Amino acid sequence: MVEQQQSDDNQKNSEPGVKNSIKKLKNKFVPGFQYTLIIATGFNISMLVIGCLNVHKCPVNKNIPLFLIATGAIGIISKFTTYVRTRFSKHIQVVYFETSLYSVESIFFFLGSYWVYKYYKPSYDPTDGDVYCNKTAYLLAFIYLTFLYSLLLVMIFGCCCAFCCLLCLGSGEDTSKAGCKYSLLVAAICNFAMLVIGCLNVHKCPVNEKIPLYLIATGAIGLVSKFVSYFRRRISAHVQVVFFETSLYSVEAAFFFLGTFWVYKEYKPSFDPDEKDYCNETAYMFAFVHLTIYYCFIVFVAFVCCCIVCVAICVSATADTGVKYTLIIAAALNISVLVVGCLNVHKCPVNKNIPLFLIAVGGIGLMSKFISYIRERLSELVTVAHLESSLYSAEVVFCFLGSYWVFKEYQPSYDPFDETKYCNKTAYLFAFSYLIIHYTIALAVLLACCCFTLCCMICTYKVRTCCQDMVSVEQENDTGIQYTLITAAIFNFAMLVVGSLNVHKCPVNKNIPLFLIAIGAIGLVSKFVSYIRDRLSKHVRVSYIESALYSVETIFFFLGTYWVYKEFKPSYNPLDRTKYCNKTAYLFAFIYLTVHYTILIAMIFGCCCFVCCAMWMAKAENSRSYDVESQPTNTEAREALTTNDESEAKP
Known part of the structure; x- marks a missing residue:
């Protein structure tokens, strides 16, 4: 018993030492x-x-x-x-x-x-x-x-x-964690092989130089993402890498679909180095097999999801019928989009990207709907929030790309003999209707959000006035954020209107009106989503879609910077067709970008000043606390005086 008490006392004494060592490491x-x-x-x-x-x-x-x-x-x-x-x-x-x-x-x-x-x-x-x-x-x-x-x-x-080291030290894992561990190891080995093969054959594919680059990019990003996933599972208590992991998988998914286009487009190239359509056999076949295996795996996962969903429908009696039927209708629409795109993949010479847009949106939409269903019905067993966020981000990106491809070729020729302007009628009208329906739903959702927020503001006004615990500073911050969001939403709506009215009035660069439309539409949605998150954060979880929207908005912002500043001072004369751009559209885009860059510079300058002030104040507080600790207390001074008196009295 005495030995146990001594061991317990030693453990208690050692715990503060461990905590202090951890604090010292953090401070270093x-x-x-x-x-x-x-x-x-x-x-x-x-x-x-x-x-x-x-x-x-x-x-x-x-x-x-x-x-x-x-x-x-x-x-x-x-x-x-x-x-x-x-x-x-x-x-x-x-x-x-x-x-x-x-x-x-x-x-x-x-x-x-x-x-x-x-x-x-x-x-x-x-x-x-x-x-x-x-x-x-x-x-x-x-x-x-x-x-x-x-x-x-x-x-x-x-x-x-x-x-x-972790494999040697950690032995008490269950079978599910071990299976996930070995899956990550196998995927990491495959990514490493892709990276090596891509680097060795970077200049050995003249038919499409992007195929080796796809292998290099997917291999490098895949290696990093797999290691990050492993660390998130093994050291999740100490390191938070969730958002970095989500970004990596989003970029990996984007390169996956780009590689699908690059590889399948050049199917059956020549493996003879003397021919023009040559591509190294190892590089091409590795990319082709990698993509095909992934698509087979996706089909298998979709089939398993169907089975799980059917079982969940039979077992669970308290499902949300509205969400269920909405997901089923959306999945059926995605299947039809996928089928129409596959049947007409080579039947749209006016723009070959239109059938690819149908295939991509249909495939990604099917996966995202089934994953949403799994998250809603089996949220306690399966955690797929990050994959779901990545899929919806990719779907939004392809939706805006499809808007550019489809609306750019408005009213093509449906005559197969007109090779330059021909597009299959079913494929084009399907893509056009799909986009119009989605934009109509988006506008309806925006209108509903406006009405809903107004109702919430009216209904909660009396409650807010009766609250006595709320600090006035927080109220001012909330109102400031609200008015900022409203101002930004009005500006985005004006951009959307100006871009739509001048969509064909900028021959110097047709992307400038499209930039206004894209930024206006995405900005409107993101501002209302931010407003909903601030006002209804307890009921609605929209953090992932908000992050995806702001990511896409940032990408279009930098693309617009290139398009607008590249054509600085265009001609405002409609007769000068090569250099003409509508004055309202161009100046609106130019002022928008310049104002944002000015705000960014001001924020950077403010952050510098803020950081310098914070560092100066922290040093001042540390010096004051050190001075206070170094000064002796009254009791210590009295004890020192008494000891001095006793030492003087002894001789």
């Missing part, structure tokens, strides 16, 4: 993380400056300076957002905005890899014309990408070592 880690953010921010600033100075000095590929500008600007904002989140996480919630920024930064990273590595070793002589690129701009982009890829390889190697 935080400054290192801060300095890492500062170094990364300095590098992003240099990228932004060099990109702006050399924006027209890279004729070999004009996207390289734009890549530097975009990555520099987004990187600066994301680093300051991360700093604010780590220092003031109790007061400011910027998780979804931070996730969107890092998602867009990842997309530009892989785009920049394609633009920079494709034109390796350009000419640095300005007299070489189309082959020239400024040496500083190109080498900075090249070194930035190579350094990040090297860092990724080091992280992957470190994760492998950590995996081995």
Whole structure:
């Protein structure tokens, strides 16, 4: 008994020591993380400056300076957002905005890899014309990408070592966790093989140079996502990587559908290096088999989902019939869209993307509806929130891409002999009706949200006036956010109207009116969703769709920056058809972008001032607390005096 008491006392005494050591480690880690953010921010600033100075000095590929500008600007904002989140996480919630920024930064990273590595070793002589690129701009982009890829390889190697340690230490896992673990290992090995084969055959597929790049991108992103998933499951109590994991799987899904188009489009290429349609047999067959296996697996999962749904319908008697029938109708519509797209995949020469849009929306829509049904009916057993968010994000992106492809070719020819303007009538009208129905539903939902929020404001006015516990500052913040959302929604509605009225009145760049339409529509939906989340957060969970909307809005914002600023000072004379753009549409887009960039610069400056003030105040408080602790108390002073008196009295 005495030995047990002593062991218990030793454990109690050791617990504070462990806690103190953990606190010391955290205190050492935080400054290192801060300095890492500062170094990364300095590098992003240099990228932004060099990109702006050399924006027209890279004729070999004009996207390289734009890549530097975009990555520099987004990187600066994301680093300051991360700093604010780590220092003031109790007061400011910027998780979804931070996730969107890092998602867009990842997309530009892989785009920049394609633009920079494709034109390796350009000419640095300005007299070489189309082959020239400024040496500083190109080498900075090249070194930035190579350094990040090297860092990724080091992280992957470190994760492998950590995996081995965890496998050796952890032995008490059940069968489900073991199965998930080995599935992740098999998928990681497959992704590593894709990365290696893509790198070895990067210039050995002239029929479509994007096939090896698809292998490289999918392999690299897949490796990182699998390791992140493993760490989330094994170290979920200490590390929060949910949003980063969601971003990785979203980008991986986007490359999956892009690879489907690139690989299946060039089906049965020549494996003879002397022919024009040559592609390395290993690279092509690896990509083809990878995609086919995934689609077979998706069909199998869909079949299993059907069986689970049928069983759930038979067993559960308290299902929400409205949601159930809505999902069934939407799934039936997606099946018909998928079938029509597959039957007419080569019957639309006016724009070959229209049947592909039907196939993509139908396939993704089927998966998302079944997953939504599983989440609603079997939410206690299966957690598929992140996959569901990624699928709906991809569906929204394809919906806006389809809007551009379909509405651009309005009223095509239905005569098969008119090869340039022909499109199958069933396929085109199906896509057109699908988009019109969805936009009509979106407008109806927006109108219902307006009415609903007005009713909530009227009904809860008396309750708010009677509440005595609410602080006046919080009320002012809520009203400020509300008025900001209303102002932004009005501005988005004006953009939608201006873009719709001038959709064919900008020949200098037809994407400018489409940018206004897309930003206006997505912005309207996102603002109302944000309003609903703030006012009805206890009843409605719309965080994932809100994050997806702001991500898509950010992507269109940077695309619009390229389209609008590229055609600066167009002609406002309708007779000048090549350089003409409607004055209202162009200036509206230009002012919108300039105002937003001005606000971003002001926010960055404000964040800098805020961070400096916070650091100065923290140092001042630490020095004051140290001075107070160092000063002796009254009792300590009296004891010191008595000891001095006794020592003097002894001689």
